[in-house]
Amino acid sequence: MSRTPVWFMRQAGRSLPEYRRLREGITMLDACNTPELAAEITMQPVRRHGVDAAIFFSDIVVPVKAVGVDLDIVPGTGPVVAAPIRDQAGIAALRPLQPDDVVGPIAAIRLLVEELGDTPLIGFAGAPFTLASYLIEGGPSRDHAATKSLMWAEPQLWHALADRLAHIAGSYLALQVGAGASAVQLFDSWAGALSETDYREYVLPHSRTALSYVAEVPKIHFGVGTGELLPAMSEAGIDVLGVDFRIPLQQAAARVGGEFALQGNLDPAALFAGADVVEGKVAAVLESAADLPGHIFNLGHGVLPSTDPGVLTAVVAQVHDSTERN
């Protein structure tokens, strides 16, 4: 049997009523750092949807908070950094991540590995560019103007910052793998804001550093709006490339030379269009993946909070039913 595996980015989280109940009165960072909570939230979609993998519930800022960056995750806004990092002193304060810094999340991984049994747990970290953008801008940004300016005007400072973040992200992934995660996903939310030339010069080396920490497990790499960056991202030392919903998987495969397993790429907006549309679009993704060297079915971006979880469950069933091969 080699049916296509399926999981969903952000499968754990706001689309599930059982998650919203669990989070009542508990901050995001507390949820990430409390072993039983992080483990339970990670398990919820596995139980409900029957997906083939759990993705570790953690926020990309967890490891930078853990090394002492003063930040909070503000509901409705996202991470807000008290003192944006834009100089050598700020960078110097970003010390390496130690096991003691992330005791809660790593304990959650251990609980999960035991509970999951044969179902793989995918570890999770944010990529250096996206982390750097939060720290430099002081919060979410649509234009990344301060980040890009620093990158272009002070490349040495940029590389020093991105290197520190790469080691922090890499260490966080390595600790997750050490505790039993059997694959990882490095998530670069905002790499799509860059040209390929800038990506290759300022970002790729650091993503490669982060991923080099976990040579022994399969590595998935994904960024939003990165159709044009796939060839570069495929050079980061990865096994599976996540594909945004904007280009067909076949086209993505052609761009990266057909050597990689691809993950994706149903548009999360399709889940709102009714059962017939969903079914047709799931079938189209599977068809586009027919000749790939490997395919993990997923969305082409995270689950939207207002998604009906029943639709996700149906997608899992369809992917399994239509790819079952004995």
Place this chain on the structure above:
Amino acid sequence: MSRTPVWFMRQAGRSLPEYRRLREGITMLDACNTPELAAEITMQPVRRHGVDAAIFFSDIVVPVKAVGVDLDIVPGTGPVVAAPIRDQAGIAALRPLQPDDVVGPIAAIRLLVEELGDTPLIGFAGAPFTLASYLIEGGPSRDHAATKSLMWAEPQLWHALADRLAHIAGSYLALQVGAGASAVQLFDSWAGALSETDYREYVLPHSRTALSYVAEVPKIHFGVGTGELLPAMSEAGIDVLGVDFRIPLQQAAARVGGEFALQGNLDPAALFAGADVVEGKVAAVLESAADLPGHIFNLGHGVLPSTDPGVLTAVVAQVHDSTERN
């Protein structure tokens, strides 16, 4: 003399202190609909920066508000529609735009044409997809889930809506040209959220309808994050294709067959990186444009509100100085 012409998307607006003073206590829609104000705001960057064209100061929702859609432009949020349009009744209420609906903006155009003399005035309208997204979602959306769902699940309804909006946008452009605008830009902010297949099926025919209203003047078409859509957008009946900052102009030219003049594409974030970086990046854009059949220097997205206007003035001077050919 055939120096490269230069203007900036959103050159009129929040980056200018004289604009912020003028707007004090005046709503966006009132500013757009008051002839003297809209004209003055349009003129400000022409006087200050010495750009080669004025872009008409108008919001993309002005013509839909003008045909009776109950909406407001909320500071810090954007357009908010009282009753989102998602059914046949809502679409039926979108009546054709008549000259009497936009008396204020068209009077502004007449004032501008007289004041501008030889400097061209570029008319402005939002493209059908972007307008439809505002009306369907009820406001700005990052994922366009309701819009895409309606498009996929009820294609007839979608096409009926987009067709009405195409005629409204086209009529608004035609009235601007009739009053003296000597070119137009059709702006599709959010087309970059679509795959090329969806763009061609659901959007391109309607953008073509809108542009068909102004056959007699040069037509510029731009959308954010549309590198992959440029070949399709170039088929909308246009003369100049605006290029987002994510791909070099040379690469854009290769995609559309080298037949089109291109507009762009300095990253607006570069304007924050200091004079040396700006100068280098302006030179790189000009170099990338060297073999194009035509080039209008612009940003690869709108001017960011916190941009130092002095930097924009310097960019204009550099583009002029370095492309002056006698």
